[in-house]
Amino acid sequence: MIITEDLSKSFDTFVAVDGISLTVGKGEVLALLGPNGAGKTTTVRMLTSILKPTRGRATVAGFDVVKQASQVRSMVGVLTEHHGLYNRMRATEYLDFFGQIYGLDSRRRMESAERLLTLFDLMDAKERRIGEYSKGMRQKLALARAMLHDPQVLLLDEPTSAMDPASARLVRDSIRNLRSSERTVVICTHNLAEAEELADRIAIIRQGRIVARGSVPALKERLVGPAVYVAEFYNGQGEKSPDLPGEVAWERMDRNHIRFTSPDPATFNPLVLERLLAQGFPVVSLEELPRSLEEVYLQAVLAADGESLDA
Amino acid sequence: MLESIRPALVVARRELIDQMRDWRIMAPIAILTLIFPAIMNFAADRMVGFANRYGAGIVADRLIPFLLMVVGFFPISVSLVIALESFAGEKERGSIEPLLTSPLKDWHLYLGKLAAVMIPPLVAAYVGIAVYLVGVYRELGWTAEPSLLIQIIVLTFVQALVMVSGAVVVSTQTTSVRAANLLASFIIIPMAFLMQAESMVMFWGEYDALWWTVLGLVFIAALLVRTGIGHFNREELLGRELDVLNLRWMKDVFVDQFRGQARGVGGWYRTQLWKTLREARTGLLLMALMFVGAFGVGAYLTQMFPIPPGLLRVDNLRLEGLEGFEEIDLFSVKGIPVIWFQNMRAIVLGTLLGLFSYGVLGILLVLTPFVIIGYFGVVLAGSGLPLWEFFAAFVLPHGIFEIPAILLAGSAILRMGARLAAPAFGESITEGVIRSFADWAKIVFGSVIPLLLAAAAMESLVTPRVALWLLTR
Incomplete structure (x- = not known):
């Protein structure tokens, strides 16, 4: 659905995006992470045919972002950094306006608006002026606008940044629904927990370049080492040494815990549990030590800084 | 529709x-x-x-x-x-x-x-x-x-x-x-x-x-x-995200456009000025057409504002009109800087006016002398001085240098206006103005100033003598 090859953008002498190549498939959610000014917004603007790449190319839903800009824009729904709402309009008028711009007939405009206002819990406020909306409501309305024409591709910049937890959950659920209805979603966010929860893959951008990419588990594996599992025993009864499969490297943490790494958790973890129980260890729990995406992110950014310093 | x-x-x-x-x-x-x-x-x-x-x-x-x-x-x-x-x-x-x-x-x-x-x-x-x-x-x-x-x-x-x-x-x-x-x-x-x-x-x-x-x-x-x-x-x-006055960037853009990759004055003439002149050829053609048009307007104005019969007598001009011109400072070496400065002032004023009017007012200003020449050419022709003689006596000696100079300067002013009206892709107005100003400077410093110097020398020292010779022969 989205393919970029060596996508680059410079403003005079400033290189905002430098050779980004990525592919996002149908029904896939990609999270673009990176510090402010890393080039996420510029990338999104190129993918929506607002800015022309200075090098490289990109296609969205099979259309070239330079040569077929109009088709690209018809296929894409964008939640922009600035929500771009008109304070003196009502929500229904606002959605109707954008529906007309996207060429929807009046019946479809009305149906889509009703569906999205209901989905985002804005029906009660639909006749209020947008200027009276709270930040979260404004963000939900902007998201409704992005989804109004049922686009194949959604590019969402900080989709839940101003929302209360309940609204944020609503939005996250709707993004999951988009994925299951085969839509392609790119999220730019600083909310790492959200990215981890929603994204199939993550790309970390630093100074216009992708410095790390992959699924969350793969990135964790690569950047903060293999998963570490902890077995907890009941009431200090873990003092003796367990006899575990040779492929599993383990060490004692204290009387109640051992931790181990496993080359293939799906195969070896059940085996480890089985052996421990068989050897009389009163196992209370077996779990993976939490490794946050934040750690992955910081590692990737630090590595990129080191790389640039080395260069 | x-x-x-x-x-x-x-x-x-x-x-x-x-x-x-x-x-x-x-x-x-x-x-x-x-x-x-x-x-x-x-x-x-x-x-x-x-x-x-x-x-x-x-x-x-x-x-x-x-x-x-x-x-x-x-x-x-x-x-x-x-x-x-x-x-x-x-x-x-x-x-x-x-x-x-x-x-x-x-x-x-x-x-x-x-x-x-x-x-x-x-x-x-x-x-x-x-x-x-x-x-x-x-x-x-x-x-x-x-x-x-x-x-x-x-x-x-x-x-x-x-x-x-x-x-x-x-x-x-x-x-x-x-x-x-x-x-x-x-x-x-x-x-x-x-x-x-x-x-x-x-x-x-x-x-x-x-x-x-x-x-x-x-x-x-x-x-x-x-x-x-x-x-x-x-x-x-x-x-564009910021409204910052970036003087260094402005200077860099100007230098890049003015000097390019040229090394030395000879190289600059061969590469930069030649390139700019080639790009200006449409403007030059337009200027040449307007130049002819200006003569036409001058000729037309003789009908609207005719000089009363007898006021201008070519016989007088032939016999005594140019007598004693050597006494006038303007027609000596001292006149060269005066005439050159006057012409340069007109070019600079035309450029300034052109900046605020897409070149239109600037072009009108630099073409005004041609309207006047057209007017007097036709008036004198009506009074018995053949048009070719008028041109040969009063225009051509220094015009050989001055007319190309004005055409070149006019084309540079036109290009400034055109660049504003039809910007290059991704080029802001500021960048367009700086680059077109650099092109203007290339043309003016590389060709217009030397040509106007030669024209001023001719106008001070040669034109009056040619005119005297032609009119009194």
């Missing part, structure tokens, strides 16, 4: 509704529509009475049409404010970005906004004119000539178009309404001068001159619209 502009109409409709809900826009429009014409009616009534009382009937006659023009102009001045708010304001608030991500074409957005910001002030102006006309008819029994009424209606429209299209150009170069308001002086000051000129025309009573004003404004509006469309595009609107 309607289908292709439908998105523009959607944009215009939304903007119009939005304006109707904004009391800051509606209040002044309402005042200028209903109250201001009534004040003008009152003023007309009192001033006509006053003027008539002291036998100044002509002032009274001219005052009523003048106020008609004023009543039309005041409401459209609001269009400038609305335009800045609509274009720069939407950019500043970020509400333009969702529109830019939509399938709207750039010109849809441009046209929709242009229509939306012009319609309310124009409606207000026309309603105001109607209110004023009814008032003066009831109080003074005055009715406007249909031709005058059409002139005022058209003039009001093109003035609004010029202000709004100018505001768009200003807005594309800024990221805030505040900055746009500051730059709006580039529109307000020329419009103030225009109003003064129009007022003079109205009191002069030569209403046909208004058509020339309309024609000039249509031309300027066309150039401004072209510039606006050139710059009102997604790349420009979102590619």
Whole structure:
């Protein structure tokens, strides 16, 4: 659905995006992470045919972002950094306006608006002026606008940044629904927990370049080492040494815990549990030590800084 | 056709509704529509009475049409404010970005906004004119000539178009309404001068001159619209984030355009100047055509402003007109810097005027001497001096250098205007101005200044002698 090859953008002498190549498939959610000014917004603007790449190319839903800009824009729904709402309009008028711009007939405009206002819990406020909306409501309305024409591709910049937890959950659920209805979603966010929860893959951008990419588990594996599992025993009864499969490297943490790494958790973890129980260890729990995406992110950014310093 | 502009109409409709809900826009429009014409009616009534009382009937006659023009102009001045708010304001608030991500074409957005910001002030102006006309008819029994009424209606429209299209150009170069308001002086000051000129025309009573004003404004509006469309595009609107005066960048752009990769003066002439001259060949061709046109205009003016018979006698010129010219400093070595400075001053003034008028006023200035030459050539031909002899005596000796110099300078000025009107992809107005100014400097320093020096030497030392020889042989 989205393919970029060596996508680059410079403003005079400033290189905002430098050779980004990525592919996002149908029904896939990609999270673009990176510090402010890393080039996420510029990338999104190129993918929506607002800015022309200075090098490289990109296609969205099979259309070239330079040569077929109009088709690209018809296929894409964008939640922009600035929500771009008109304070003196009502929500229904606002959605109707954008529906007309996207060429929807009046019946479809009305149906889509009703569906999205209901989905985002804005029906009660639909006749209020947008200027009276709270930040979260404004963000939900902007998201409704992005989804109004049922686009194949959604590019969402900080989709839940101003929302209360309940609204944020609503939005996250709707993004999951988009994925299951085969839509392609790119999220730019600083909310790492959200990215981890929603994204199939993550790309970390630093100074216009992708410095790390992959699924969350793969990135964790690569950047903060293999998963570490902890077995907890009941009431200090873990003092003796367990006899575990040779492929599993383990060490004692204290009387109640051992931790181990496993080359293939799906195969070896059940085996480890089985052996421990068989050897009389009163196992209370077996779990993976939490490794946050934040750690992955910081590692990737630090590595990129080191790389640039080395260069 | 309607289908292709439908998105523009959607944009215009939304903007119009939005304006109707904004009391800051509606209040002044309402005042200028209903109250201001009534004040003008009152003023007309009192001033006509006053003027008539002291036998100044002509002032009274001219005052009523003048106020008609004023009543039309005041409401459209609001269009400038609305335009800045609509274009720069939407950019500043970020509400333009969702529109830019939509399938709207750039010109849809441009046209929709242009229509939306012009319609309310124009409606207000026309309603105001109607209110004023009814008032003066009831109080003074005055009715406007249909031709005058059409002139005022058209003039009001093109003035609004010029202000709004100018505001768009200003807005594309800024990221805030505040900055746009500051730059709006580039529109307000020329419009103030225009109003003064129009007022003079109205009191002069030569209403046909208004058509020339309309024609000039249509031309300027066309150039401004072209510039606006050139710059009102997604790349420009979102590619620029800051309004920072970056002198180092400006210098770098100028040097890059002026010097390029050239090494040494010879290399610069071979690569940079030659390249720029080749790029300027269309401008040179246009200048050559206008040059011929200027002669034609000069010849035509002899019919409009004929010199009384007997005032200019070629016999006198042949026998004594040039006697003693050696005594005049201008026709000695001392005259060379004077003539050169005078010509350079005209080129620089033409460039400055060209900067603010897409090259138009600058070209008019540099072509003026050719109009004069055409005029005197034909006048003298009518008095018995063959045209070829006039040219050979008074124009050609120094013209061999001066005419190419003026054509080159004119083409450089034209290119500045053209670059503003039709910018290169991704090039801001500032960058366009700097690069075209660097091209101008290349042409002027590389060719015009040396040519004008040679022309000044010829004009001081050779032309008078050739003229003397030809006329007295």
